[in-house]
Amino acid sequence: MTATTERAVGSDVRRIDGPDKVRGRAPYAYEHELGAQPAFLAVVQSTVARGRVTAIDASAAEAVPGVVAVLTHQNAPRLGDVAEEIAVLQSDRVQYVGEPVALVVAETSEVARDAAGRVLVDYDAQPADVRLAADRDDLYAPEQLMAGFATDSVIGDVDAALAAAPVSVDVTYETPNQHNNPIEMHATVARWDGDVLRMWDANQGPHNLVPVITEAFGITEDQLHIVSPYVGGAFGSKAYTHAHQLLAGMAAKVTGRTVKIELTRQQMFSLVGHRTPTIQRLRLGAQPDGTLTAISHEVVEHTSQNAEFAEQTATATRLMYAAPARRTTHRLAKLDVPAPTIMRAPGETPGMYALESAMDELAVALGIDPVELRLRNEPERDPERDVPWSTRNLVACLRQGAERFGWAGRDPRPGVREDGRWLVGTGVAAATYPTRRRPSQARIEAVPGKPFVVSIDASDIGTGAWTTLTQIAADALRVPMEQVSLRIGDSRLPKASGAGGSTGITSWGPAIIAAAEQLRDRDVPPGGLTVTGSSGPGDEAETYSSHAFGAHFAEVRVDRDSGEVRVPRMTGVFAVGRVINTTTARSQFLGGMTMGLSMALHEESVLDQGRGHYANHDLAEYHVAANADVAEMDISWVDEVDDEHNPLGAKGIGEIGIVGAAAAIGNAYWHATGRRVRDLPITPDKWFRQAPAR
Amino acid sequence: MDRDITLEVDGARRSLAVDTRTSLLDALRERLGTTSAKKGCDHGQCGACTVLLDGRRVNSCLVLAVTADGAQVTTSDGLAGEQPHRLHETFVDHDAYQCGYCTPGQVVSAAAVLDEVARGWPSAVTEDLVAERTDLTDAEIRERMSGNLCRCAAYANIVPAVAEVAVEQGVRA
Numbered sequence: 001m002t003a004t005t006e007r008a009v010g011s012d013v014r015r016i017d018g019p020d021k022v023r024g025r026a027p028y029a030y031e032h033e034l035g036a037q038p039a040f041l042a043v044v045q046s047t048v049a050r051g052r053v054t055a056i057d058a059s060a061a062e063a064v065p066g067v068v069a070v071l072t073h074q075n076a077p078r079l080g081d082v083a084e085e086i087a088v089l090q091s092d093r094v095q096y097v098g099e100p101v102a103l104v105v106a107e108t109s110e111v112a113r114d115a116a117g118r119v120l121v122d123y124d125a126q127p128a129d130v131r132l133a134a135d136r137d138d139l140y141a142p143e144q145l146m147a148g149f150a151t152d153s154v155i156g157d158v159d160a161a162l163a164a165a166p167v168s169v170d171v172t173y174e175t176p177n178q179h180n181n182p183i184e185m186h187a188t189v190a191r192w193d194g195d196v197l198r199m200w201d202a203n204q205g206p207h208n209l210v211p212v213i214t215e216a217f218g219i220t221e222d223q224l225h226i227v228s229p230y231v232g233g234a235f236g237s238k239a240y241t242h243a244h245q246l247l248a249g250m251a252a253k254v255t256g257r258t259v260k261i262e263l264t265r266q267q268m269f270s271l272v273g274h275r276t277p278t279i280q281r282l283r284l285g286a287q288p289d290g291t292l293t294a295i296s297h298e299v300v301e302h303t304s305q306n307a308e309f310a311e312q313t314a315t316a317t318r319l320m321y322a323a324p325a326r327r328t329t330h331r332l333a334k335l336d337v338p339a340p341t342i343m344r345a346p347g348e349t350p351g352m353y354a355l356e357s358a359m360d361e362l363a364v365a366l367g368i369d370p371v372e373l374r375l376r377n378e379p380e381r382d383p384e385r386d387v388p389w390s391t392r393n394l395v396a397c398l399r400q401g402a403e404r405f406g407w408a409g410r411d412p413r414p415g416v417r418e419d420g421r422w423l424v425g426t427g428v429a430a431a432t433y434p435t436r437r438r439p440s441q442a443r444i445e446a447v448p449g450k451p452f453v454v455s456i457d458a459s460d461i462g463t464g465a466w467t468t469l470t471q472i473a474a475d476a477l478r479v480p481m482e483q484v485s486l487r488i489g490d491s492r493l494p495k496a497s498g499a500g501g502s503t504g505i506t507s508w509g510p511a512i513i514a515a516a517e518q519l520r521d522r523d524v525p526p527g528g529l530t531v532t533g534s535s536g537p538g539d540e541a542e543t544y545s546s547h548a549f550g551a552h553f554a555e556v557r558v559d560r561d562s563g564e565v566r567v568p569r570m571t572g573v574f575a576v577g578r579v580i581n582t583t584t585a586r587s588q589f590l591g592g593m594t595m596g597l598s599m600a601l602h603e604e605s606v607l608d609q610g611r612g613h614y615a616n617h618d619l620a621e622y623h624v625a626a627n628a629d630v631a632e633m634d635i636s637w638v639d640e641v642d643d644e645h646n647p648l649g650a651k652g653i654g655e656i657g658i659v660g661a662a663a664a665i666g667n668a669y670w671h672a673t674g675r676r677v678r679d680l681p682i683t684p685d686k687w688f689r690q691a692p693a694r
Numbered sequence: 695m696d697r698d699i700t701l702e703v704d705g706a707r708r709s710l711a712v713d714t715r716t717s718l719l720d721a722l723r724e725r726l727g728t729t730s731a732k733k734g735c736d737h738g739q740c741g742a743c744t745v746l747l748d749g750r751r752v753n754s755c756l757v758l759a760v761t762a763d764g765a766q767v768t769t770s771d772g773l774a775g776e777q778p779h780r781l782h783e784t785f786v787d788h789d790a791y792q793c794g795y796c797t798p799g800q801v802v803s804a805a806a807v808l809d810e811v812a813r814g815w816p817s818a819v820t821e822d823l824v825a826e827r828t829d830l831t832d833a834e835i836r837e838r839m840s841g842n843l844c845r846c847a848a849y850a851n852i853v854p855a856v857a858e859v860a861v862e863q864g865v866r867a
Contacts, residue, residue, distance in 0.1 A: 183742055
């Protein structure tokens with residue numbers, strides 16, 4: 001093997017998929033050229049939230065020229081044992097507005113959509129119940145939370161500690177229902193070649209889908225081939241199998257055609273999941289010097305009739321700060337809504353918004369600087385698990401952020417800085433996200449005189465994996481990046497974990513390194529040599545508490561006449577282990593922080609309380625941050641290598657950027673105005689809940 | 695009802711039959727196999743489908759293909775000649791994208807912005823509406839590029855990517 005002194009890992013190398021992407025030459029799911037003229041699918045969705053389909057009249061739809069078939073629960077193929085929320089067209093039951101009740105297959109997308117509007121469906125409907133409230137009498141404790149976290153945690157006598165605390169806060173925050181809304185709409189192209197199902201699909205890792213789709217269609221893994229080289233964003237909504245992927249497989253089977261389905265933006269509000277809304281009561285007790293004596297974080301959130309999705313909203317509170325008495329609880333309301341799913345840092349994003357807002361309120365009550373309050377409550381070990389940190393550099397992030405932002409000398413008084421119509425303030429919040437790794441395998445084919453072919457069913461949803469995995473492989477093989485040819489996004493490649501939970505680099509990277517080690521000091525014969533390697537969680541998960549940390553600082557300006565909120569600058573500092581690529585890492589933080597800004601100021605999916613549908617189900621009414629919403633973004637990280645956790649010393653970076661960002665903006669809003677808005681988003685109308693402050 | 699139309703797409707003359715309901719975007723993507731322009735909402739809300747139609751940027755999902763008969767359509771791919779367009783290079787250099795799905799629309803919009811500023815067209819943040827020359831400041835870029843949503847949120851990288859070309863083209867100091 002050629003020796004090379006220049007390391008690719010840690011450099012700022014540009015994305016290798018960039019030149020194709022900027023010209024629009026990288027094929028996303030819907031765009032693969034397959035030769036045969038495809039048929040197009042259009043979904044007919046329920047208009048009621050709860051009830052039964054009593055009659056379907058598809059005759060008008062079937063009469064439209066160009067319609068190939070109309071599938072309903074009466075004639076659709078039976079699926080295997082799949083989860084209730086994706087058992088599509090399997091019964092007459094309806095459990096949320098937007099549930100698929102029929103599917104049109106047609107020669108063109110125009111005909112399919114036209115015919116879908118002509119399918120007449122009658123229902124026996126019952127009233128929708130979509131109201132989330134902390135005073136519901138049917139809230140329940142799930143057996144466990146997502147990822148196996150305990151539903152509740154209690155250490156010490158929390159109520160007594162709170163009652164005895166010289167200084168305390170007792171505040172309730174609400175975060176809204178949100179939608180992932182990747183710009184590439186969920187799409188699948190499906191075709192049966194004999195008994196082999198081929199899919200070109202938008203997902204966060206083809207192997208994530210394999211168990212469900214093979215079970216659904218009663219086929220083996222060898223009979224399923226999912227191809228997903230490029231994915232146009234996901235943020236969680238493309239992690240799991242959804243109904244439309246099964247609809248595509250069914251329609252292809254019934255018609256014998258290559259079929260294309262592309263959900264509409266409106267359909268994405270009901271068919272690919274959402275972030276649950278939360279109601280969170282935070283109680284913090286402290287000594288006058290700021291030492292926390294008690295932390296209580298009680299969460300109420302929703303799940304759906306057809307699934308139990310128990311988001312781990314308060315789990316970050318179990319590790320952020322030291323306190324002798326501490327409690328977290330999670331309760332669910334089972335509502336007539338579509339199944340929630342993961343959305344960028346599920347749990348940490350809403351939970352840390354509440355905790356970090358409460359910490360700010362406590363700092364005010366104590367008269368202590370909010371950065372200093374956090375420094376005074378830094379735990380030496382994981383406070384609930386009582387194990388050491390593999391690395392924890394929150395303090396360094398807070399200090400470096402304060403320095404870069406110019407925090408020193410900040411006047412703590414709220415509502416006293418004016419610039420014409422604008423009230424100006426600054427805020428801070430901390431961030432954390434778990435560091436984990438999952439089982440993954442990789443294969444390397446070496447042929448003398450040719451680039452190494454590195455294969456792993458990893459997924460690049462915008463994270464930069466095409467580039468970072470090539471860097472890692474090049475260093476592991478001790479060759480320049482040009483001598484590595486990477487293959488990802490294909491279920492026929494070695495099985496790997498999906499892109500989720502910020503686990504990509506920590507799972508895939510070590511698998512590639514393990515494969516490369518098989519080639520070390522071996523002569524490659526003229527006919528070539530193929531090696532494999534695998535990696536997965538070790539005992540580090542038991543031995544250590546491993547998390548990324550970060551700190552956000554924000555300046556906020558509020559127009560006293562209109563309530564408009566602007567964020568002229570944000571500073572984010574992160575401690576994330578070894579950074580593989582400084583260019584793509586910065587973009588990950590930038591994207592997370594901006595999505596946090598979007599969460600703070602814009603995003604809310606509004607459930608119609610009467611009918612149970614999402615009233616603002618498009619991008620004109622569900623606002624996400626646009627270019628003009630974002631100004632100066634200062635992003636950096638502290639030196640850190642986490643050698644205890646994985647061979648790369650890296651931590652995931654895809655999610656921590658959003659965690660805490662909304663709290664920093666909310667805290668700055670208070671500093672600017674003297675008003676707390678405890679229910680996101682901080683839209684202009686909330687300024688007018690109180691009389692103008694003149 | 696189908697109609698035969700002719701489009702000049704990225705420099706190539708293409709004849710095709712379209713449904714009178716077919717959008718220009720679907721004509722490109724579903725009938726011509728030209729997939730540089732992306733579909734992100736189909737309602738003119740996200741900008742991923744932005745193309746130049748006879749030199750001006752449009753949301754191609756809001757244009758009926760039959761009304762574009764005879765028109766010149768340019769996608770991001772078509773902005774390149776023998777070499778990539780400078781915006782292609784600066785978008786890569788500034789990492790002005792992540793997943794890349796909205797990116798061809800961003801690039802086309804940026805090309806149009808440079809042209810619009812060169813023509814002296816003001817925007818909502820232009821202070822002097824009658825000035826002959828507008829400087830394409832960061833604020834101007836942000837405003838003029840706000841019709842193109844990027845959920846990965848590369849905005850703060852898109853601005854310098856556009857700014858660099860603006861300087862080269864003499865529309866930014």
